[in-house]
Amino acid sequence: MSKQRDISIIFIIILVFSAGWIAYSAINYSNPITNFEAPFPGFDAPQFSVSDSAGTIINSSNFHGKPVLLFSWTSWCPICKSVMPNLQEVYLEFQKNDIQIMAVNISLQDQVEVAQEYIAQNQFTFPIYYDLTGDVANKYNIRGFPTTFLINSEGIIIEQLVGGGLSTAYLLTQMSIMLGDN
Amino acid sequence: MFPVINIGPIAIQTQGLILIIGFLFGIQLMNQFNKSESTNASTMENMIYWSLIAGIIAARLGFVLIHISVFLKDPLSIFSLSTTMLDNSFGILVGVITALIYAQKKEILNWKTLDAIAIFLSVLAPAWFLSLYASGKMNGIPTNVSWAVNLAGQNRHPTQLYLFGSSLVFVIVILVITQIFKRNLPQKQGIIGLSFLSWLCFSLLIIQPYFENSPIILNRIHSMQLFYWSILALSFYLMHLLLNKNYGDNQ
Numbered sequence: 526m527s528k529q530r531d532i533s534i535i536f537i538i539i540l541v542f543s544a545g546w547i548a549y550s551a552i553n554y555s556n557p558i559t560n561f562e563a564p565f566p567g568f569d570a571p572q573f574s575v576s577d578s579a580g581t582i583i584n585s586s587n588f589h590g591k592p593v594l595l596f597s598w599t600s601w602c603p604i605c606k607s608v609m610p611n612l613q614e615v616y617l618e619f620q621k622n623d624i625q626i627m628a629v630n631i632s633l634q635d636q637v638e639v640a641q642e643y644i645a646q647n648q649f650t651f652p653i654y655y656d657l658t659g660d661v662a663n664k665y666n667i668r669g670f671p672t673t674f675l676i677n678s679e680g681i682i683i684e685q686l687v688g689g690g691l692s693t694a695y696l697l698t699q700m701s702i703m704l705g706d707n
Numbered sequence: 708m709f710p711v712i713n714i715g716p717i718a719i720q721t722q723g724l725i726l727i728i729g730f731l732f733g734i735q736l737m738n739q740f741n742k743s744e745s746t747n748a749s750t751m752e753n754m755i756y757w758s759l760i761a762g763i764i765a766a767r768l769g770f771v772l773i774h775i776s777v778f779l780k781d782p783l784s785i786f787s788l789s790t791t792m793l794d795n796s797f798g799i800l801v802g803v804i805t806a807l808i809y810a811q812k813k814e815i816l817n818w819k820t821l822d823a824i825a826i827f828l829s830v831l832a833p834a835w836f837l838s839l840y841a842s843g844k845m846n847g848i849p850t851n852v853s854w855a856v857n858l859a860g861q862n863r864h865p866t867q868l869y870l871f872g873s874s875l876v877f878v879i880v881i882l883v884i885t886q887i888f889k890r891n892l893p894q895k896q897g898i899i900g901l902s903f904l905s906w907l908c909f910s911l912l913i914i915q916p917y918f919e920n921s922p923i924i925l926n927r928i929h930s931m932q933l934f935y936w937s938i939l940a941l942s943f944y945l946m947h948l949l950l951n952k953n954y955g956d957n958q
Contacts, residue, residue, distance in 0.1 A: 529950055536943040543912055543936050551927040554848075554916030563859035565843035567920050571859070666859075669711035669720075685843070687710050688720055690791040694784035698774040698792070 564665040566685055570595075570676040571664035575629055575654035578641065583654060592703035593625045593676040594696070597661060599635040600643045602670040604689045609649060611693040616651035619700050626651050631667060633659045675699055710842050721841040723790075729834020736878075737827040743885075744819060751823050754809045761805035766798025818897030818949070825903035829881065832874035832907060840867035847917045864917040873910040877903060897949050905942045908935040 562571040570593070573585045585593075596612060598605035609628070616626050630640045632655045644653055656662055665674065673691060675684040684699065712719045734752060741748035770792045771778045771785050778785055806824075810816040839845045847856075847864025855862035881899065912935040915921055924930040 529947075532950060533947055536947060539909065540936070540940055540943065543909065543939060546913060547928070547932045547936060550916035550929055550932060554929070555923055555927040561849075561859075561861060563843075563846075563861075565846060565858070567844075567846070568859075668709075685710075686791060690789040692784055692787040692789040692792065694774075694777050694781055694787060695789050695792045697777045698770075701774065701777065 562664075564674070564682065564685070566682050568682055570674065570680050570682050573656075573660045573664050574658070575627075575661060576657050577652075577654055588625045588627075589680065590678055591623055591625045592678050592700075593627060593674075594700070594703075595661075595665070595674040595676060596626070596628045596671055596691075597631050597656070597665065597667050597673070598628060598671045599631055600640040601635065605671040606643075608671055608689065608691045609647065611691055611696055612651055613649050614693050615696040615700060618697065619704075620651075622700075622704055624700060624704060627654055628652065629654045629656050629661050631659075631662050631670070632657045633662060675703060677703055722838040725834050725838040725841060726831075729831045729838075732834075733827040733830035736830050737823050740826045741823055744823070746819060746823065747815070750813050750815060751820065754806055754813070754815070754820075755824075755827065757809050758802045758806040762798040762802025763793070765801030766793035766795060769794030769797030818900065821897055821900030825900035826881070829874065829878045829903050833871050833878065836867045836871040836874060840865065840871065846919045848919050850917075863919070866914055866917050869914050869917070870910055873914075874907065877906045898946060901942045901946045901949070905939055905946070908939040908942070911935050912939065 560569050562569045564571060570585070574582050575585075577583055594612075594615075596608070598609070600606075612626060612628060619626070628649075628651060630637070630653065632640070637655055637657070640653075640655070661667065665672065669687050671688070671691070673684075673686045674682050675686075677683050683703070709721050712721055712724070734755065737755075738748040738752060741751055767785065773794060807816065810820055843858075845867050846858060847866035849861055850864045851862065852864070854865065856865040856868075857863075912932050915929050915932050915935070922930045924933075
């Protein structure tokens, strides 16, 4: 019976210690939300610069206050190519809304001419940008294609997706959610 | 963080890979445990598979119901193979209910089943936390400790690795105590399951303040800590009852 009592005492000690830790955390670790740029959900989306097809430098701060879908792609990536028509469909659906679709070609790992030819052949009309300096690839730690970031109107990354899974239905739902955030 | 492993032209999602490995190891260890307990391993395994299937279907249906307007325009997209269109909370709820119904039907709704499921989950838990580290989710707050991980130029607590280590310790302790299920624990029915729950809640309670963006109530208190403390207290109470019952039975 004393063994049972010893175990019960251990349980009580752990519960008291845990309650104490909750109180200690409330005093010492009531951490405020920090604004820090990192390419992961919950953090501020890193600022970046890209070029449009005319060579004009576009800064991400231009889209401040708008939800952004940042889609990084290359012309040699078959999954990227399978997603592009879905992006076009979503763009047509949402182009009148205050939301920014950015398909950023990671040009250091691609040939810009080939990418431009691919866009022209398929008559995509959504905004295409070129990461000529590797700014997006570095700041967003892009290691696989496509990598997609959904950024809300406050500039916080709400989702990071590597690879496929970007069906039209999924993109439409996420766009609606982001517009709801707006 | 390593969200993707590149093998030539193939990019493999690390999070999914780690979870699959954890799932398979978990099933393997649970079967070994069931054999040592002379319980029906295949029934228990089937329960997990049914629960998984029901959970996935429910997760998709939950997602569809939330965004019904999109799917009314294109109903076929309900069957899309996309792994992103899932409502996790609803999926988990239905998965648990399915497991309970299956266990009830097969007459295995007892403490021994909870122990077996805990063995499975105790292997899946470290895999889950490691996969969160790989994908860069559930990050810690900034720190100067020497074991901090660098996240976009800032040192932070590796909270996922703390939980990975803690849950791995539980698996190792269970394996060592039972000498990999060759020795039965005295009075153990339900104790492994409740110990796992307690250990997990205790670990999360301790680590919670180190999470970035931990939800706060009343301006100071980490709300999830209160939740974990409640579960911890409940599982201790149940263990206390079980131990006393077993003690009474042994008299």
